[in-house]
Amino acid sequence: MLSSLPKKIKIVEVGPRDGLQNEKTVLKTEDKIEFIAKLTEAGMVNIEATSFVRPEKIPQMGDANKLFELLVKRIPIDNYNFPCLVPNKIGLENAKKAGVREIAVFTATSDQFNMKNINASIDESFIRIEEVVKEALSYGMKVRGYVSTVFGCPYLGETSLLKMTEVTQRLFDLGAYEVSLGDTIGVGTPSQVLKVIDGLEKANIPLETVAMHFHDTRGMALANVLTSLELGITNFDCSAGGLGGCPYAKGAIGNLATEDLVYLCHSLGIETGIDLEKLMQASLFILDKLGRLSSSKFLIAKQGEKSGK
Ligand code: HMG
Ligand code: MG
Numbered sequence: 001m002l003s004s005l006p007k008k009i010k011i012v013e014v015g016p017r018d019g020l021q022n023e024k025t026v027l028k029t030e031d032k033i034e035f036i037a038k039l040t041e042a043g044m045v046n047i048e049a050t051s052f053v054r055p056e057k058i059p060q061m062g063d064a065n066k067l068f069e070l071l072v073k074r075i076p077i078d079n080y081n082f083p084c085l086v087p088n089k090i091g092l093e094n095a096k097k098a099g100v101r102e103i104a105v106f107t108a109t110s111d112q113f114n115m116k117n118i119n120a121s122i123d124e125s126f127i128r129i130e131e132v133v134k135e136a137l138s139y140g141m142k143v144r145g146y147v148s149t150v151f152g153c154p155y156l157g158e159t160s161l162l163k164m165t166e167v168t169q170r171l172f173d174l175g176a177y178e179v180s181l182g183d184t185i186g187v188g189t190p191s192q193v194l195k196v197i198d199g200l201e202k203a204n205i206p207l208e209t210v211a212m213h214f215h216d217t218r219g220m221a222l223a224n225v226l227t228s229l230e231l232g233i234t235n236f237d238c239s240a241g242g243l244g245g246c247p248y249a250k251g252a253i254g255n256l257a258t259e260d261l262v263y264l265c266h267s268l269g270i271e272t273g274i275d276l277e278k279l280m281q282a283s284l285f286i287l288d289k290l291g292r293l294s295s296s297k298f299l300i301a302k303q304g305e306k307s308g309k
Pocket of ligand 2: 018182213255
């Protein structure tokens with residue numbers, strides 16, 4: 001018997017950023033805006049819109065300025081949170097100019113991953129993060145934090161729980177309102193989720209301030225969600241249609257699909273605020289632009305039902 005499940009959860013849709021940053025096809029800005037608009041029509045209120053990173057590194061996000069400026073014109077942003085990933089002060093200033101009100105800063109539990117991802121060790125990343133967060137808070141922006149490689153690192157292998165709680169606490173101390181813990185390469189299992197949550201509790205980090213960011217590389221994402229739900233986590237990142245991965249983590253094939261998360265939650269009587277039918281329309285729209293199939297089991301099943309196969 002499942003015990004102590006929450007009544008509702010908060011979802012952060014990361015498809016337009018974490019999803020699209022790892023797709024080969026670089027989409028037109030207008031198509032990305034349409035995707036985000038369709039996600040809002042499905043009931044999504046927290047959508048990671050883009051990242052203000054070096055375009056040479058992530059060409060898929062090279063239109064961040066244009067995208068955000070157009071987004072603000074199309075959607076009444078007072079009603080939504082559109083966090084954008086920012087790696088440094090250059091990114092922050094660009095984000096501010098474009099009208100961004102919430103940023104996400106990111107680091108990892110592994111120096112090796114951080115060096116590949118952002119050309120900085122964990123400690124070096126905090127020098128950048130500290131100046132970015134200070135400045136962002138002085139602009140009145142909200143700040144979300146990410147910790148990558150919580151469940152394992154493609155370069156280091158096993159990562160340290162102690163490092164995870166230390167890095168997470170540092171992000172909170174700087175002023176992050178929420179920290180998302182990334183299973184960047186999708187190696188996590190329910191028993192690891194248990195250990196991570198135990199580590200958070202021992203470090204007195206309130207579970208309601210933490211989000212889980214699972215990748216479904218080994219098919220464990222939903223099992224990890226269920227374990228997290230039972231242990232008191234109520235915030236989850238996911239991407240429509242299961243888009244994405246991470247360009248610096250080979251084999252990180254995709255985020256947990258939003259459809260699969262929503263289907264699971266609704267079956268357990270947990271509110272998400274999402275209309276699954278409209279969500280599928282958003283996913284099918286963007287998958288069509290990318291010319292690829294979904295990795296969402298729910299979406300594949302629904303399409304099969306509709307086509308009578
Ligand atoms: P760097 O090469 O060390 O930068 O990049 P630099 O400070 O040496 O500057 C080099 C040049 O880049 C300069 O231009 C800068 O102006 C320019 P130049 O003088 O040579 O003409 N530059 C920039 N241009 C535009 N926007 C910027 C910017 N910064 C510098 N923001 C940096 C360091 C981190 C910026 C770079 O390596 C970068 O952008 N990397 C991309 C990182 C990234 O997006 N990774 C994927 C996201 S993380 C993720 O997916 C994990 C997550 O989902 C959670 C999980 O699953 O675990 C969050
Ligand atoms: Mg990710």
